[in-house]
Amino acid sequence: MKNQLKLGFVGLGIMGAPMAGHLVKAGHEVFVYTRSKLAPEIAQSTAVQCASATEVAQKADIIFVMVPDTPDVERVLFDANGIALGLSKGKVVVDMSSISPIATKEFAKKINTLGCDYLDAPVSGGEVGAKNATLSIMVGGDEKVFDRVKPVLDLMGKNINLVGANGDGQTAKVANQIIVALNIEAVAEALLFASKAGADPAKVRQALMGGFAGSKILEVHGERMVKRTFDPGFRIELHQKDLNLALNSARALGISLPNTGMAQELFNSCAAHGGRAWDHSAMVRALELMANFEIGQKA
Amino acid sequence: MKNQLKLGFVGLGIMGAPMAGHLVKAGHEVFVYTRSKLAPEIAQSTAVQCASATEVAQKADIIFVMVPDTPDVERVLFDANGIALGLSKGKVVVDMSSISPIATKEFAKKINTLGCDYLDAPVSGGEVGAKNATLSIMVGGDEKVFDRVKPVLDLMGKNINLVGANGDGQTAKVANQIIVALNIEAVAEALLFASKAGADPAKVRQALMGGFAGSKILEVHGERMVKRTFDPGFRIELHQKDLNLALNSARALGISLPNTGMAQELFNSCAAHGGRAWDHSAMVRALELMANFEIGQKA
Numbered sequence: 380m381k382n383q384l385k386l387g388f389v390g391l392g393i394m395g396a397p398m399a400g401h402l403v404k405a406g407h408e409v410f411v412y413t414r415s416k417l418a419p420e421i422a423q424s425t426a427v428q429c430a431s432a433t434e435v436a437q438k439a440d441i442i443f444v445m446v447p448d449t450p451d452v453e454r455v456l457f458d459a460n461g462i463a464l465g466l467s468k469g470k471v472v473v474d475m476s477s478i479s480p481i482a483t484k485e486f487a488k489k490i491n492t493l494g495c496d497y498l499d500a501p502v503s504g505g506e507v508g509a510k511n512a513t514l515s516i517m518v519g520g521d522e523k524v525f526d527r528v529k530p531v532l533d534l535m536g537k538n539i540n541l542v543g544a545n546g547d548g549q550t551a552k553v554a555n556q557i558i559v560a561l562n563i564e565a566v567a568e569a570l571l572f573a574s575k576a577g578a579d580p581a582k583v584r585q586a587l588m589g590g591f592a593g594s595k596i597l598e599v600h601g602e603r604m605v606k607r608t609f610d611p612g613f614r615i616e617l618h619q620k621d622l623n624l625a626l627n628s629a630r631a632l633g634i635s636l637p638n639t640g641m642a643q644e645l646f647n648s649c650a651a652h653g654g655r656a657w658d659h660s661a662m663v664r665a666l667e668l669m670a671n672f673e674i675g676q677k678a
Numbered sequence: 679m680k681n682q683l684k685l686g687f688v689g690l691g692i693m694g695a696p697m698a699g700h701l702v703k704a705g706h707e708v709f710v711y712t713r714s715k716l717a718p719e720i721a722q723s724t725a726v727q728c729a730s731a732t733e734v735a736q737k738a739d740i741i742f743v744m745v746p747d748t749p750d751v752e753r754v755l756f757d758a759n760g761i762a763l764g765l766s767k768g769k770v771v772v773d774m775s776s777i778s779p780i781a782t783k784e785f786a787k788k789i790n791t792l793g794c795d796y797l798d799a800p801v802s803g804g805e806v807g808a809k810n811a812t813l814s815i816m817v818g819g820d821e822k823v824f825d826r827v828k829p830v831l832d833l834m835g836k837n838i839n840l841v842g843a844n845g846d847g848q849t850a851k852v853a854n855q856i857i858v859a860l861n862i863e864a865v866a867e868a869l870l871f872a873s874k875a876g877a878d879p880a881k882v883r884q885a886l887m888g889g890f891a892g893s894k895i896l897e898v899h900g901e902r903m904v905k906r907t908f909d910p911g912f913r914i915e916l917h918q919k920d921l922n923l924a925l926n927s928a929r930a931l932g933i934s935l936p937n938t939g940m941a942q943e944l945f946n947s948c949a950a951h952g953g954r955a956w957d958h959s960a961m962v963r964a965l966e967l968m969a970n971f972e973i974g975q976k977a
Contacts, residue, residue, distance in 0.1 A: 480875050480877075481875075503889055503890065504889075515885075515888070515889045517885050519877075538888050538889065540881075540884065540885040542877060542878070542881050542882060542885050543876075543877050543878050543881055544876075546875070546876065546877075547875075547876070547877040547878070547881075547882075550871070550872050550875040550876070550877040550882065551872065551877065551881075551882045551885050551886065553871060553872075553875075554868035554869070554871055554872045554877075554882050554886060554891075555868075555886050555889065555890070555891045557864065557867050557868040557871060558864045558865060558868045558886065558891035558893075558896065559890050559891050561860060561861075561863065561864030561867065561868075561937070562860075562861055562864055562891070562893060564860065564937050565856065565857045565860030565861055565864065565937065566857060568856050568860065568935045568936075568937060568938055569853035569854075569856040569857045569860075570853070571933060572849070572852060572853055572856060572924065572927070572928060572931070572933065572935065573849050573850065573852075573853045575931045575932070575933050576779050576780075576845070576846075576849040576852075576927065576931060577842075577843075577845065577846070577849070578779075578818075578841060578842050578845075578846040578849040578850065579841070579842050579846070582839075582841050582842055582846075582850075583841055583846075583849065583850045583853050585839065586814075586816050586839040586841050586850050587850065587853060587854050587857065589814070589837050590802055590803075590814045590837065590854065590894070591802065591854070591858050591894050591895065591898070592853075592854045592857035592858050592861070592894070593893065593894045594857075594861060594892065594893030594894065594895070594896075595889070595890050595891070595892045595893065596890065596893070597857065597893075599890070625871065628871070628875065629871060632871070632874045632875060633874070633969065633970075633971075634870060634871065634874050634965075634968070634969035634971060635965065635968040635969055636867045636871065636965075637867075637940050637944075637965075638860070638863050638864065638867060638937045638940055638941075639867055641936050641937055641940065642937075645936075666933075666934065666935075666936075669933075669934040670932065670933035670934055671932075672932070672933060
């Protein structure tokens with residue numbers, strides 16, 4: 380096969396398994412390692428199962444990482460049996476997890492000292508995006524490295540942007556999650572207000588769509604609030620993790636994010652009512668609890 | 679002239695003057711009253727200047743009102759020399775001011791007892807929209823009355839929606855202003871975070887545009903924050919008035935709007951720094967002051 384690459388994939392969870400699957404299907408030689416049981420789509424494929432992340436790094440030239448959080452990436456990279464121990468000069472590590480931009484800059488420097496390149500390439504688009512290879516990918520790193528890896532990223536996503544240097548991909552992802560949470564909160568306050576004032580929230584949403592209040596969130600999540608369909612979608616507990624990252628990073632950077640703080644508290648209130656697995660549009664429920672009134676109820 | 683109507687217009691300020699001008703240009707017989715000096719475009723037109731709002735209501739069949747705030751509408755409608763005193767059965771009052779939805783329902787009832795109809799029809803789109811007849815108009819009232827007045831509204835706006843009964847037009851406008859303020863705040867937090875974390879805020883904004891963080895505000899106001907162009911646009915003091923309406927109405931309705939409250943405090947902080955006439959996208963400056971850091975500054 381022309382241009383067959385030796386690719387590694389560490390972390391084959393809900394996101395990682397379908398993403399690695401696309402690399403296998405494209406005909407590349409794929410070396411994998413995951414702590415959990417292998418998904419059938421990978422186990423029954425030509426992917427080569429390795430005994431450790433170190434072994435993946437020894438056998439592959441570009442190694443992708445997709446694990447839950449900052450400490451997981453640190454472990455997978457630098458622990459005994461980690462990726463760093465298997466690297467040799469000229470290889471590339473691509474972290475597609477959503478983690479701290481600040482820690483990412485340190486990880487990248489450490490990998491660079493081994494003569495290897497690093498990209499942070501967090502994604503948005505969730506499980507559906509991973510399965511359909513329609514993820515948005517926000518990349519931080521050198522342009523030459525980006526150009527080298529881009530054809531492989533194209534197998535997993537659609538809207539792929541080099542945002543800047545290492546860490547900037549993660550920064551863009553955090554910024555994305557801040558806006559998504561706060562636009563959900565905005566639509567929730569507006570539709571709750573409209574409904575309690577006696578208007579039809581569906582008609583208000585419709586009247587607002589084409590103007591300055593228009594957003595992807597008013598379109599998609601606003602409809603979920605009106606129709607009371609709170610199956611995920613994107614789970615509240617995942618957005619809590621992302622806002623935690625935003626708020627911790629903001630504190631470390633010395634800036635104040637007051638409405639992100641409030642949005643996190645509203646998610647926390649949802650969680651307190653059993654809503655960790657509700658779709659994030661259900662943030663409106665926390666405001667409804669505060670108001671003792673639900674959208675659609677008789678005012 | 680075919681279908682020439684007898685129209686009234688009370689309140690010929692920055693918004694009202696160009697709006698009334700469109701009615702005159704369309705060939706209707708327009709009776710006007712305003713407290714301030716007549717704009718040249720009206721003074722030099724065929725519009726008939728009346729001595730009071732009462733006289734406007736006596737001579738016109740459909741009377742439009744465009745004044746700043748709830749007490750102004752109340753005065754223009756119900757004071758001595760007010761519109762109510764000049765009305766006779768079958769006439770219509772159309773209030774295009776942005777005022778309290780709760781007070782609006784009372785005003786409508788009082789006008790109805792005189793055998794007349796009432797529409798609340800607040801607009802969005804500002805001075806530019808008024809001049810170019812491209813205003814969005816959110817209407818509350820009976821469908822038959824809406825159908826009767828719609829051809830005249832078409833002379834002033836483009837995106838014209840009947841949202842529901844009296845008050846619902848004002849409710850939609852408040853909901854609109856809540857979302858616009860909170861989406862500005864969201865973009866401000868995200869871009870400030872990105873910039874302080876060392877990323878290029880322009881590139882982050884670009885990377886986020888097509889995804890779930892996408893909004894009209896990220897597009898228009900996000901660019902103003904990055905380019906530091908804070909000439910209005912829409913003045914902070916006007917948005918303060920709108921959020922005051924939202925927060926007072928929310929309190930009266932018994933619901934809690936935590937992020938709207940915070941957005942108002944940030945506008946207040948801008949005003950404290952001389953920013954009452956800045957564009958509302960300059961809300962980001964209040965966050966920048968809190969962070970002792972400006973977007974675009976070296977992190």
